[in-house]
Structures are given as structure tokens and as C-alpha cells.
Amino acid sequence: MSLYTPVLEQHLSYFEKQFPTVFTALLEDNNLIDAMRYACEGGGKRLRPVLLMECCRASGGDPKTAFPLAAALELIHSYSLVHDDMPCMDNSPLRRGKPSVHAAFGETLALLTGDALLNLAFETALSCQNFSADTSLLATRILADCAGVHGMIGGQLIDLESEEKRIDLPTLKRLQERKTAALLVAACKIGATLGGGSAEQIEKAGLFGYYIGLSFQIIDDILDVTATAEALGKPVGSDAQNEKNTYVSLLGIEKARELAEEYTKEAISALSVFGEKGDDLRHLTEALLNRTH
């Protein structure tokens, strides 16, 4: 079962074609911009921008108009990976089978690269001319809120504080709500906002993002145990080796899988607000549950 339907593949293809222009528009070329580009180069699923564009479409908008916000979100995701990999964080020399940014460009430049990507996210979002000022402001505010101390960064903090100790399921959930789910919530809410969705659609889109975020993380945890290194593009078993708290370490594979299925049902139920227009997101949600990498 392929992850993306033809419609979603179209978003992906448009995104991949447009994303490099974010860097060429800077009209400069230096080590920093090389490192920024390197940090954002392919390999990933581009799940966040595809979700954002599709939630825009499902809400009645033109997904292409959502590109600047989709790019901004992917820039934030990318900066967080650059800083996460650094020696003082996860000290990870590899990312998607390639040297991580600090391994390739040095630690100093990696620090600046992350900062520059986060800043560029807001430059990109704020320079979007496709919507009214009110809509642009609202969408960028959702982005900022989900990426900050109440969202992704807050999740990173709980993650740090949970290191080398055993946490319980509610704490792990709270961690993943922020660390992983917050940016997926942002993707879906921003998409629905830009597409001109109703207040109910925007809210339900956020709920959808929340549940696929939680389910996504559980499947990640399971794949770290069950997948092959080849399929995954990174060493397997790294969570256990690093004594990470995961859904598998807390619940075991079977119970974790059940929980992912439950969250998947909730996510699909939230999609009813889009009627038939939610079909591609429904397919994606099921495919994410059944993915092998």
C-alpha cells in the first residue's frame, strides 16, 4: 500500500519542485546556505507539507497557494533535526543514511544552520502574498505556537528530562503530543485555515493531526524493533540501545499496535467533517498505520 494517493503525490511533486526556490530566493551562496540546503534535502516523506497542502484542498482551497506555509513548516521540522542531532543533544552522526549537518559542516555551523532555518521559516511564512493579512497572520501564529514551548520545543524538554529514567504512559503521551504531534496539528490546522475551512473544519483538522501524530510515533517505535535497517535507512534497535522510553518499551509490540489502531480510528473519525474530500487523507492515515519504514 503506497503512502500517497495520486492527489497527494501531486502535492509532493509540487513541493519538491518549489522547495529549492526558498534557498535560491536568498540570492546568496555561502557555507551557511549550503548547510541549510543540505539539511532540507530529500529523503524524508515530507509528511508535514503534504498534510498541510491536502488539508487546504479538503477545505476548499488551492493547495499550491499553501506552499509558503508548507515550506515554513518543513523548515521548522528540518531545523529541529539539525539541532537534535548535535553532540550536546542526541549526538547522532547520521540522518537518513547521510552524515548529519554537524558531522558534515562542523558543530558551529550546525548551530547557526538550525537558527537560520527556524528564522527562515518565519521569513517564508510572512512573505506569503496568497491570502489576506488576517489569514496569513493567523496561519503563522499557529505555526509559531505549535513549534514553541507549548509544542515541539516543550516536547524536546520532556524528552531530555526523561532520559535515563523510566517514565509512565501518560508522561510518554504528553511528550509525544508535543514533540511529534504538535507539528502535525500545525500542518492540518494551517492547511484548513488557508483553505478557508469553517471553524469546525479547522478544529477537526487539528484533532486529525493530533491523532495521526500519536499513531505515527507508535509505529515509529514499533518499526525500530521490527523493521530491517535497509527498509528503515537507519540502524534498528537504536531506541533499546539508548534505553529510550518508547511505546514498545512501555506496552510491548502488540498493545502498542492496538493503541496505534485506536488513534487511527479517532483520526479517521475526525475526517468526517470533510465528507468525500477527506478520502485521500483517510487513505494516508491507513497507509501510515501499515507502513514498513
Added chain:
Amino acid sequence: MSLYTPVLEQHLSYFEKQFPTVFTALLEDNNLIDAMRYACEGGGKRLRPVLLMECCRASGGDPKTAFPLAAALELIHSYSLVHDDMPCMDNSPLRRGKPSVHAAFGETLALLTGDALLNLAFETALSCQNFSADTSLLATRILADCAGVHGMIGGQLIDLESEEKRIDLPTLKRLQERKTAALLVAACKIGATLGGGSAEQIEKAGLFGYYIGLSFQIIDDILDVTATAEALGKPVGSDAQNEKNTYVSLLGIEKARELAEEYTKEAISALSVFGEKGDDLRHLTEALLNRTH
């Protein structure tokens, strides 16, 4: 000669009173938020927020309404200091006579703290309700542009690349235009924008910020050689010790001072666009030239 006139002291006092609310509004308390607060606590001149608020007033606006953007700018200044002090950058254990953030909270939390402050800057700017969406969007865009690869971060890159080699005066100027002046340009342009200034006033405010930025840096370089550690609140002679390229190392004290005076004249000349309303900024400009710390 005191730095701030009574009117500017009012801005400072309002800012210092309001700034802590940015953190209490987060409605959480944890190590990260403690570190963020610590990074932003007093000691500094708060030059950027005072300039922003005064340019708002000089353009006919109410300086208090500019507070959210002034706070956002100070958050960006603060994050840059946190990351600059880190071991992989300047490796500075002290900041304003106190342990720097990584010295007090550890390197991992310092990295997250900088990220969180940069993100919070945009959360704060975007949640401002005092202006039309168009004005808020424009002001926040100026902030993002001046802080990014074409502004402050770009300056940090040139600084890194200039380490351990001799650079020429045009390169040093290019470095400081971005590293130091860009945020002062932002302060003045954002202030004038929020105050409802004319296009000419906004442009001249930016020019004013540019010239005081350059002059400010030259005086900093001179004070590093001539001031006492007590007056400066940090060790003197650190630039020479670190073999830094400064206006003093390139030009000598006297020629550097002449250049600072020239830039000061240019800054004051740009202020004519505000008529009598520019008097407090004029005083500040002269006081910055003659400061002893």
C-alpha cells in the same frame, strides 16, 4: 551624560515592567522557562526595545502599543547571545558578569533555550492585537528579515569565517552591518511602522538605525581597549586576546573614533525627518558616542 532622556527612561521602565509578563503568560514553569527568563534578565541597556518604542513615538504612535514587538526584538537579541556564548561558538562562561546560560544550565538546555527564545519572539510579535493585521504582518516581516541570513545570522557567519585571519575594513563593515546594525535597523523601522510613520519616515528611521549600529560597534571596540573592567562589567582587552578583527585593530583608536563621529553625524542627519520629535533620539545618539561602558 546619561544615556536616556526622561522620555526614554519612561520607555525603559515600561519595558522592564512588562517584559516578565511574556514569560508568565506561558503559564508553565520548568527548567527551560527558567533558563529563558535568566537569559533575558536585566543588565543590558535594552537599547533595541527603547529605540523601537521611541521611533514609534517619534512617528506619532503610542510607544506602549509597540511593546509586543519591542519584546520580540529583545527576545531575538537574547537568543543570539545565548547561542553565541556556547562552547562551539565563543565559548564564553560569562555574560554581563554572570554565568552565561550554558554555564548555569548546561549546554543542552542552552541550545533549547536559544531556540525557544527565537520561537517565542515570533509568538509574541504575532499575538500583538494593537494594530491592523497588515501593520502587524509588515512589522513582523521586518523583524524576521533583519534577524536572518541577510541580517544578524549572516553577520555571525562572516564573523566565524573571519576568525584567525586578518580582514579588511570593507569586510569588517559588512560584518557589523549585519551582526550589530541589522537589529537596530529593525528596531527603528518597526517602531516607525507601528507609529504610522510615512514611507519616508520609515526609510529614514532605518537609516538612522544603520548608522547608530555602526557607530555603536566602533565605540564597543574602543571601550574594550580603554575602559576599566569595572565600568564595562566584563574583562577588558578580550578582543585583542582573542585576536579579533575590530575597528581598533584595523584603524587604531583615533581613526576609529573619527569614523564613529562621522556615522553619528549621519545618524543625526537622518533624524531630521522627525523634526522636533527626534530630539530624544538625537540626545541618545550623542550619548552613545560618548558612553564609557
